[in-house]
Amino acid sequence: MSRSGVAMSRRTRLDSELVRRGLARSREQAVAAITAGRVLVGGIPATKAATVVDGSTSIAVTKGDDPGYASRGAHKLLGAFEAFGVPAPGPEPGPGAEIPRSTGPTLVVAGRRCLDVGASTGGFTDVLLRYGAGTVVAVDVGYGQLLWRLRCDPRVRVLDRTNARNLTPAEIGDRVDLVVGDLSFISLALVLPALRACAVPDADFVLLVKPQFEVGRERLGPGGVVRDTALHAEAVHDVAASAAMLDLGVRGVTASPLPGPAGNVEYLLWLAAGAPPLDADVLAGAIAAGPAGPGRRA
Structure with missing residues (x-):
């Protein structure tokens, strides 16, 4: 509880939250689903496993083939x-789409x-x-x-x-x-x-x-x-x-x-x-x- 008596939402990485909610069996599977564009955060496809979310964030995993990488590695x-x-990997952003800025090389x-x-x-x-x-x-x-x-x-x-x-x-x-x-x-x-x-x-x-x-x-x-x-x-x-x-x-x-x-x-x-x-x-x-x-x- 916070000092004001209001419970604080726990903030965590998206891949970890997918596992916590039972939407993925493991972090590896969570990362694979995110990479495949199958994870929606607030209705928008997520691109980063490290995206920070909390317990109230709307998260959904769409149906699709598992990427089936050649190995766990x-x-x-x-x-x-x-x-x-x-x-x-994915389709090119459309006209007017916001391009994320890199924070380094x-x-x-x-x-x-x-x-x-x-x-x-x-x-x-x-x-x-x-x-x-x-x-x-x-x-x-x-x-x-x-x-x-x-x-x-x-x-x-x-x-x-x-x-x-x-x-x-x-x-x-x-x-x-x-x-x-x-x-x-x-x-x-x-x-x-x-x-x-x-x-x-x-x-x-x-x-x-x-x-x-x-x-x-x-x-x-x-x-x-x-x-x-x-x-x-x-x-x-x-x-x-x-x-x-x-x-x-x-x-x-x-x-x-x-x-x-x-x-x-x-x-x-x-x-x-x-x-x-x-x-x-x-x-x-x-x-x-x-x-x-x-x-x-x-």
Whole structure:
């Protein structure tokens, strides 16, 4: 109760409120419904999972096909795209429509030649295509994992049994404009030089930083989980420092909306040439906000 005796409405993110009201089974499903344009707030399609609503807000979910992304991991990249200002796919706004103003640099996906390292079943590749990527080179050290519909897509080139650490421009056919990655069991510091060599000078990189593979096995907690947020910060700082040696700065950082399989909090780092160094305060804000928080752009 407020001091005046009037109950205060609890304000929360739209995706969380959808779960609370039973309109979605999970935040992942909520984000998918929002991305598909199926969630109406006050009768208007919502575009941001982080939109703040309260208990009295009118919210409805329209019928429609589930987006059916290739994997759960797709929602990690969707979270990064929301945080880094990528416009949601959909029809062009009509005449007189109000265009939201960006609060920072905006990541461009549409029309770009992309590289997805650690593609696995294709969650990130799927998102890239739905957001208008021109082509995607899907790289994985495994074999035959990429979803069949993506493997058959003429915009996708598949490189199975390929270690990203040893990747060369000749293997991928031409240098790329955008690199995304969800790699496990290897530090990004070991992979970044090859990724940088495979990209054009002004390329963007959106990479998943996994503290459990950056801080050393001896510093992992029970179950392989890194719970110390100081170690989270150290992991992201170390990756940013490795990127800086390749003349890449940091445009943004956000906690992944989904944890890793064991519950590890992971972070999506947006790197680009000409961007400033990692801002410790920006990183601290992203860590404090955690998976439910907004991304931070430089």
